[in-house]
Amino acid sequence: MENNTLFDKIWDSHVVKKVAGGPNVLYIDRHYIHEVTSPVAFGNLEGRGLKVLRPEKTIATMDHNIPTENQHLPIQDLLSRNQVETLEENCKAHGIKLFDLNHDNLGIVHVIGPELGLTQPGMTVVCGDSHTSTHGALGSVAFGIGTSEVEMVFGTQCIMQSKPKKMRISINGNLNKAVTSKDIILYIISKISSSGGTGYFIEFAGNTIRNLSMEARMSLCNMSIECGARGGLIAPDQLTFEYLKGKDYSPSGEDWKKKIMEWTLLKSDPGASFDMEYSYEAADIFPMITYGTNPGMGMDITGRIPHNNADESFKKALDYMGFEAGEKLIGKPVDFVFVGSCTNGRIEDFRMFANLVKGRKKADNITAWIVPGSKSVEKEIRKEGIVEILENSGFALRQPGCSACLAMNDDKVPAGNYAVSTSNRNFEGRQGPGARTLLASPLVAAAAAVTGVITNPVELLE
Amino acid sequence: MSFKKFKEFTSTVVPLATENIDTDQIIPARFLKAVERKGFGEKLFHDWRYDEKGNKIASFELNDQRYSGKILLAGKNFGCGSSREHAAWALYDYGFRAIISSYFADIFTNNAFNNGLLPIQVSEDELAVLMKQVADEPDSMIEVNLAHQKIIITEKKIKYSFEINAYKKECLIKGYDDFSYLQSMLTDIEKYEQSRNTAF
Numbered sequence: 001m002e003n004n005t006l007f008d009k010i011w012d013s014h015v016v017k018k019v020a021g022g023p024n025v026l027y028i029d030r031h032y033i034h035e036v037t038s039p040v041a042f043g044n045l046e047g048r049g050l051k052v053l054r055p056e057k058t059i060a061t062m063d064h065n066i067p068t069e070n071q072h073l074p075i076q077d078l079l080s081r082n083q084v085e086t087l088e089e090n091c092k093a094h095g096i097k098l099f100d101l102n103h104d105n106l107g108i109v110h111v112i113g114p115e116l117g118l119t120q121p122g123m124t125v126v127c128g129d130s131h132t133s134t135h136g137a138l139g140s141v142a143f144g145i146g147t148s149e150v151e152m153v154f155g156t157q158c159i160m161q162s163k164p165k166k167m168r169i170s171i172n173g174n175l176n177k178a179v180t181s182k183d184i185i186l187y188i189i190s191k192i193s194s195s196g197g198t199g200y201f202i203e204f205a206g207n208t209i210r211n212l213s214m215e216a217r218m219s220l221c222n223m224s225i226e227c228g229a230r231g232g233l234i235a236p237d238q239l240t241f242e243y244l245k246g247k248d249y250s251p252s253g254e255d256w257k258k259k260i261m262e263w264t265l266l267k268s269d270p271g272a273s274f275d276m277e278y279s280y281e282a283a284d285i286f287p288m289i290t291y292g293t294n295p296g297m298g299m300d301i302t303g304r305i306p307h308n309n310a311d312e313s314f315k316k317a318l319d320y321m322g323f324e325a326g327e328k329l330i331g332k333p334v335d336f337v338f339v340g341s342c343t344n345g346r347i348e349d350f351r352m353f354a355n356l357v358k359g360r361k362k363a364d365n366i367t368a369w370i371v372p373g374s375k376s377v378e379k380e381i382r383k384e385g386i387v388e389i390l391e392n393s394g395f396a397l398r399q400p401g402c403s404a405c406l407a408m409n410d411d412k413v414p415a416g417n418y419a420v421s422t423s424n425r426n427f428e429g430r431q432g433p434g435a436r437t438l439l440a441s442p443l444v445a446a447a448a449a450v451t452g453v454i455t456n457p458v459e460l461l462e
Numbered sequence: 463m464s465f466k467k468f469k470e471f472t473s474t475v476v477p478l479a480t481e482n483i484d485t486d487q488i489i490p491a492r493f494l495k496a497v498e499r500k501g502f503g504e505k506l507f508h509d510w511r512y513d514e515k516g517n518k519i520a521s522f523e524l525n526d527q528r529y530s531g532k533i534l535l536a537g538k539n540f541g542c543g544s545s546r547e548h549a550a551w552a553l554y555d556y557g558f559r560a561i562i563s564s565y566f567a568d569i570f571t572n573n574a575f576n577n578g579l580l581p582i583q584v585s586e587d588e589l590a591v592l593m594k595q596v597a598d599e600p601d602s603m604i605e606v607n608l609a610h611q612k613i614i615i616t617e618k619k620i621k622y623s624f625e626i627n628a629y630k631k632e633c634l635i636k637g638y639d640d641f642s643y644l645q646s647m648l649t650d651i652e653k654y655e656q657s658r659n660t661a662f
Binding site for chain 1: 479481482486487496497498509537538542547550566567568572573576577627628641643647651654
C-alpha cells in the first residue's frame with residue numbers, strides 16, 4: 001500500500017464487496033441520527049418487519065428542531081415536539097443510545113461526536129446530514145447520507161456507495177491577522193466554486209492545516225460539502241491523539257496504546273496520487289465574507305463584489321441580497337448576528353467572539369443569537385467566565401441547538417434583514433423566508449455585532 | 463422500500479435555468495417536520511412558487527401555463543446543499559420522474575436513485591441546446607430511454623447519450639432497491655465484521 005492516499009486506506013478497508021459495474025458495499029463504524037432525517041427510515045424498517053442490526057453503533061441526539069430557550073418546558077411547536085418524541089420512541093424501541101433534552105451530552109450531532117470521542121481516526125462515519133463531513137477533522141471518512149441510506153445502515157450496517165475521486169488541497173505558510181479556518185474554507189470555496197468538489201473526497205494538507213487546532217480543523221472539514229465534495233479529512237497527528245485522550249468514548253488503557261499505533265499509520269503515502277490537486281498560500285487569505293446565495297460567492301471582507309454580468313444566476317443572487325456588483329460591503333448595516341452551528345459552535349469560537357467584544361457594547365441595531373453547539377460547550381462558556389464578558393457587552397447566551405443555521409425552530413431572521421452568520425449556508429431563505437445571510441467567521445461576526453455594520457475585525461483587534 | 467419499475471417515457475418539460483439550485487429551495491427546512499413521507503409535492507419549490515400570502519407567483523416556471531410534464535430541465539449543480547431526501551420525495555411526489563442537468567450534487571444523486579427518480583447528466587452545451595429548444599417551443603417532447611441511455615427529441619434530430627452505472631440502471635428498470643440487495647449480503651457483512659482486524 002505504498003501509493004495509497006489516506007482516504008483510500010480507510011475506504012478500501014471498509015469495502016465488504018465491490019459490485020460489478022456498480023457501487024461498493026461500504027461498512028459503517030459510526031452512525032449518528034437526529035430527529036429530522038430518521039423517522040421515515042425507522043418507519044420503513046419497521047414496515048419490513050426488521051429491527052436495527054447493530055444498535056450500539058448508532059448514536060442519537062436532537063438538535064435541528066429544538067428551541068434555544070426554556071428547554072425544560074415542553075416544545076411549543078407541535079410538529080417539532082412530535083418529531084422529537086418520535087425519535088425518543090424509536091430509540092427506545094430499537095435500543096439506541098439517545099442524548100435527549102435532559103441529557104448532559106445533548107448537542108448538535110457534529111459537535112458532540114468529536115467532543116465525546118465517539119468519532120475516531122480510521123472510522124467510516126455517516127449521518128443523515130450533509131455536515132457529517134465535520135468528523136473528517138479526526139482522520140475519519142465521514143459524509144452525509146439520505147434517509148433511504150439511514151435505513152440501510154439500520155438494517156445492515158452498510159450502504160451502497162460509489163468510491164469518490166480524490167482531491168488534495170494544500171495550504172502553506174502563516175495565517176494573516178484575524179484569519180480563522182472559516183476564512184480558509186470560504187477562500188477555498190470562492191476559488192473552486194460551490195460545485196468544484198463534486199464527485200471528490202478532499203484531503204486537507206500543508207503546514208497551515210497542520211498548525212490548526214482540532215476545533216479549527218472541524219470548522220474547515222465541516223464546509224467541505226459546500227464546494228460539493230462528499231467530505232474532507234485531515235490525517236490524524238499528535239494533536240488529534242491529545243484531543244481524544246480521556247474522552248468519554250475514547251479507548252483507554254492497553255486498547256488506547258494499540259489504537260495509537262494503528263492511527264499513526266493513517267496518512268497518505270509519499271507517492272500517493274490524487275485525481276485533482278490545489279495549493280494555496282496562507283498569506284493570500286484575509287478575513288472573508290459572502291455576498292451572494294451560495295457559499296462560493298465569497299470575498300475578502302475589504303473587497304468589492306465582482307462583476308459577472310453574463311450570468312443570470314449571479315444577478316438573481318445579488319438581487320435577492322439587495323447588493324450591486326462593484327460595491328463594497330464594509331460599512332453596510334447589519335440587523336442580526338448569529339454565532340453557533342456545527343461550523344462555529346465550539347468553545348474556541350466563543351472565546352474568539354468574547355475576546356473581540358470584551359470592553360465593547362453590542363450595537364443597538366443588532367439582534368444577536370449566541371448559541372453554543374452543545375451543553376458541554378455551554379458549561380465551558382460559563383466555567384471560563386465568557387458568559388460574564390458577553391453579558392457585560394449586552395449579549396445573552398442561549399441554549400444549544402442548530403438554531404438560526406436553518407431556522408427550523410423559532411430563531412428566524414425576518415424577510416429582508418441582513419444576518420452576519422457563522423453558519424455554513426447562505427442559500428435563499430435558509431435563515432427564514434426572505435432572510436439575507438452573510439457567512440463569516442466568529443471574529444467578523446463579533447466586529448459586526450459591536451459596530452452594527454460590516455467591519456474588518458483586524459481594525460478592532462490589538 | 464422498493465419502487466415502481468422505471469419505464470421509458472416521453473413528456474413535455476419544465477425548464478428551470480437557475481444554477482446551483484440547492485435542496486433548501488427544492489424544499490425549505492421548515493417543511494421537514496413531518497414524520498411520514500407524504501404531501502411533500504405541495505411544498506416543492508415553495509418559496510419560489512408562492513408569495514408570502516400563499517398566492518402563486520405567475521412568473522415562476524412551475525406556475526407558468528406553458529410548461530408541464532414529468533421532466534425537469536435544471537441549471538448546473540442541481541440539488542446541492544443539505545442531504546435531505548425530502549427534496550427527492552417532493553420532486554417525485556409532484557410528478558417528476560427525470561431531472562436533466564449538466565451537473566448534480568452527489569448526495570442528491572443517490573437520493574434520487576433511491577426513489578426511482580432518474581438524474582440525467584448532459585454536457586453544458588447540450589443543456590444549453592435543450593434550454594433554448596424548450597424556451598422556443600414549450601410543447602417540445604423529450605423521450606427518456608433508460609435502456610439505451612438516451613434522451614431524444616425526434617423531430618429535432620436531438621439524441622444525447624448519458625452515463626449511468628450498470629447496477630443503478632438495473633435497479634431502476636427492475637424496481638429493486640439497495641436495501642434488498644444489502645439484505646441479501648448479510649452473511650458477507652457478518653463475515654466482514656468477524657474477519658476485521660482494525661489495521662489499516
